[in-house]
Amino acid sequence: MSQDSEAIEADNSITPKREQVPTTGQDVGATVPPALESRLTREELTALFNGDESVPPPWATDCAVKFDVWLEFSKPSEWGLNRRIDLILSIHEDHGTGDVVERLQNLDRARPIATGGFVVASLSLPDLVRRILPVTNLADLLRLAQDYGMEPIMLAVLNGWHPSDFAWEPDEPERRREHNARLGWFLNLLSGVVRSASEPVGASPDEVFEGPAREAWVAASVAEMVETAIVDRQRPRRDAASRADAVVDRRRRYPVAAVTTNRPAFGEATRSRATVKADAAEQLFSVDTTAIGWAVVDSGIDATHPAFAGPQDEPFSLAHRVLRAFDFVDARRVLADRAMRWGLIDWRTALPFVEINMRNDADRRTTSSMSPQVPFRVPGNPHGTHVAGILGGSWSERNFRGLCPTIKLYDFRVLNDDGIGAEFSIVAALQAIRYLNDQAGRLVIAGVNLSLSVPHDVATHSCGWTPVCQEAERLVRSGVVVVASAGNAGYAGHDRTTGTGYRSTSISDPGNADAVITVGSTHRSDPHRHGVSYFSGRGPTADGRPKPDLLAPGEDIDGPIPDEGLIAMHGTSQAAAHVSGAAAMLMARHRELVGRPERVKQILCATATDLARERAFQGHGLVDVLRALQSI
Template sequence: MVDDGVSGKKSWPYSQDGRPTQFPLPKDLLETILLGPADDRRVLQDSPLLGDVWAAYALDPGNTQDVLITPHRAATAADVANLIPDGRDIWDATRNTLGLPRPIPREKTFEYDPSTDTRTEELPSAKVAYLQGLVAAELYFDEVLCILVPLTQWWRLPQVRDRIEQLQPRVPQLRELLLSPSSTFVRTDQQSYNDYSSLERYVALAGLIFWIGRLQRPSAPATAPAKAGRQPALPPLPPPLTADQTVALYMPHVDEIIAGMIELYGIVQSNHDRLFAKLRNQDDADAYRDGEQEGFIFQVSLNRKATTALDRSVPSVKGDAAASLFKVKCNKIVWAVIDSGIDRTHPAFDVDDPGLDAAADARTPDSRIIKTFDFTRIREIISSRARDLAPADVAAIANAVGLTDEKVAGYLDEIARDFRDKRPINWAKVEKLITLKNIPEPANPHGTHVAGIIGANGNAFRNAKLREDKLKEAADSQAQGVAAAATTTRPKTKIISYDGMCPDIRLYDFRVLSKSDDNTEFAVISALQYIRYVNERHNFINIHGVNLSLSIPHDVRNFACGRTPVCNECERLVESGVVVVAAAGNRGFQKYETAQGPVENYAAFSITDPGNSESVITVGSTHGNWPHTYGVSFFSSRGPTGDGRLKPDLVAPGERVQSTVKDKQWAPESGTSMAAPHVSGAAAMLLARYDELVGQPRRVKQILCDSATDLGRERSFQGHGMLDVLRALQSI
């Protein structure tokens, strides 16, 4: 449809009212308005909406985004979470007054009144849920703009409040700012272009996204069928046009965009006053007084997607020699694997009993997987509308945790009541709804593979099968790992039996990655907070360590490096005495699109979260058999961190590592996901051998780093070197 590179009208469908249908904003246009021209981008936006939030709404202005809200120090997460539903009700009434379209329902939802045992239909759920120091909500941009932003500390700053009221004289400059991304726009006053305040940039971009979100949605079939009782998902918008074409779309409406944003300020302020008038009449009005003066919200970020860090091994790090020489037994050490799930039916995780003979193949042995927790549903369980889950969802939870529907409904009702009463998360109640009894197979084999590297038992291989289709390359190249003895595709070739790092260790299975794309930072943080709860409840270290073979890309424009929500939670967990090991990520080799074509190169500063956390042991990948020759894997993320700290901390084998997968099979995988569990196993061996190190994760990290073998590579590639378990044990 695009034919001239400039005319937006020939490039995009229009509605009957003469306006374009909803359209995405290209990245370069977004950054020009928000941060300034590319050749002079020294402006840092200081609004409470972080860069990833702007980018997400710019790509789809009319859809919801899942955001994480950090409360200001004057407020609790429970305070903020309870303000959002009240604010949504007031804003929805304003929508009707202004004749604005209401949100497209994502699902049929009801408000439950326990006093009358009735439900009334209301706004589509925002899936509001809170943890310690963090709130998650799924909101439209107009809700962020008109509910969250007025609750922020930033909104109460005099330079913000007063200058918004005085924007009218700056309308010509705001108009120029919106048109400036076009290459055909001629500026009459260069100084005024470079002199826009961050507030004016906020107003211009927010007004543009708000205006686009009110346009008609382009007609297109939904990409996913509707679930029972729910509306189909909104169809995605087509890819963005160029900056010139996009400006051409909204150029005739610039004055309307600016006027609408200035008018909106008065409406938002009026709604804000109504909200606090309502709060002042409540019994707990004193709890809101500080927040009203200082703000309830510090900042808003995107609830980022978490993915696996997946792109010859135990002998390479001398784990077998260390276990043999020091007679290390890890059966009293417990490690949490936060991943996609562990196949507990795999014989490599059986409790090894040498008294059983080969005739016992049909037995159902005890597993070293102590418990399995489903954190993929944590959001709906602890949300403000937990009691309003559809009967089918309640039944699914009941079946998974081995309770009756009535019991589950009762717990959900109690959790929802705790939410309304602004109580901290009651994990004693929540864990009853996430502890699986009828355990399904994992969403994918990644978690089982990771767990096998930490704790597979090669002596229990008699019920296992090798993935011969996957094994030929690894066997023929003399790959090492935790494979059991079996014939490969090469005749008469055998793979020697290997154990994981700690073949008697006990494991907790924390499932945060599902089969859908709803794997978020919030679920990972929930699991980390629950581990702290478990240890605090027992008054001693019950879960000694955590393995995070996950990758969440870090954007420097959103947070200081190592200070993202998931990194902060890792720091709290380490402070509580738990060893945390994370994959460095697989972004060490990247492909860039330039005007001259694609360019491939190695990428520095590519460590992903939670590996950017200072106290976490961040692990890169190296070749398993010939690490001194081949060095660090090409895909392994490289440091330093964005703020100049050394990362990764060390490297471990991560190429073609043999380990357990689902269906009682074995297969090779590569990635820093495979390197991290080697270090988890090494840390567990240290704790098992020297129990005085339990509760001292920073000391464990220091020992592993100081004893690593130098591969002769740059520190930003290899960290302190390659993991050496034997030397680590000998160094104490």
């Protein structure tokens, strides 16, 4: 996890002890004995999760707690089962977030935040089993285990689970047999994770706790977690009128649809104006993007850079074109402590705590009811400034000009000075953009550029349905154009074409979201000759949808960096900024397209230039601003 302070948070009141085996009734994690066994590898955990058969059992593919959560909890640390991890709980649309937040409110250091159908909380493995599993589709397993009692569960973990050893109802033998098999899978998975998580970190040989005593500790820990889970003993019932669809909708009985990790995010780190014909379009149509606002969700924009200076006749005393800036890098902590109302983010109260003060007190113009609380600082990572410069920079002294040199920019910082962030920061930033537009009563932010990558694990998530993808889809449905980079994971092999190395299904999130415009990279000036950049993410998506949507220049692209610098960088990040500029120019020329992101995407794709490459590599082709403007 990228935010170590949140992902790995220890409870200092618990200290490991040696040679102590918990008995029934002891607190799980009160002792964390060292062990000799190596922790689970991904392959070993996959075997526990999916089984040894060619087709995984349905309860594995349908498990609300996704593979990446089990994998993260299986990693050993000095805090053992008390290690905390930031988790994102996706709530069914038929339920609210209130009940889930209430379960976590009195849990020390959980700091739950609910917003936009998601709850984010810092939980340990016992917290997850006791508080969250009872409100997922695993609740029936916990009820069944509690019916058997602790001793049978401990024996099952110690001696291996044999469903035939346990009785079932005479009138439902097949159903109970299936339930027992599913419970055996769950106990086997949970005990494997517990055993791996309790591996010592830096333990000396004489501190090793192994053999039967350790296995008894694992069995007792598993049984204790299951026995103390806060399960509603009355299983949710359906009336007779709804029994016909009970099989289809049975998973909607429980509030939490999915539990995933708060995944790390990374940046995907002007001669190219002519390549996309932005210069010709600007001259022919006299395009002026002054009235368009665009958000750059990245590592931050250096608003003091000459490339973002405002025009001389700008009213008031606005010194630059970065209108507002927000710091969401540490939003997980800041918002949990200061801006909650009944467990939900109150954006009216929250925004001042993340908004950056861009002006002096005497010169501040802001719609916030409170003053911005975050002092401005030049971002330590150049990625966001470079991307913003390609989209909307202009620096005559260095003969640099972005695609939209008069566009209004909004800075949403989600990546830290090392270029690393967390999925929740991006989700929160996208929700804040929707709030700003709602409060203004119009699309003050008409588009969003997401030149970043949240790695997609095909074994964990349904492609395009991760939290960040869902939030991007909601933003598009609200009328905002969302442009995302395809990622730079298209190639991971040899330096020469001997053997294999190109990856299919290498699109990263949020580029996997269906409604966003996903952009791959090509050469800055000779795209027909060089084709698709070797590093560019390529499709199809893991569930078979065609991506990327477009190509744009992404190799050796000039752009500003903090402290008045100008360098060339390459990546699909730079390509995405070109398409953001193309979309902004299209909406500036044809104002009726503002608020119609699906139509904007359709026009850009339909007018792209075919580079005669594979659809999975090039999408619809190279974005062509001039042809897009001429098509209407």
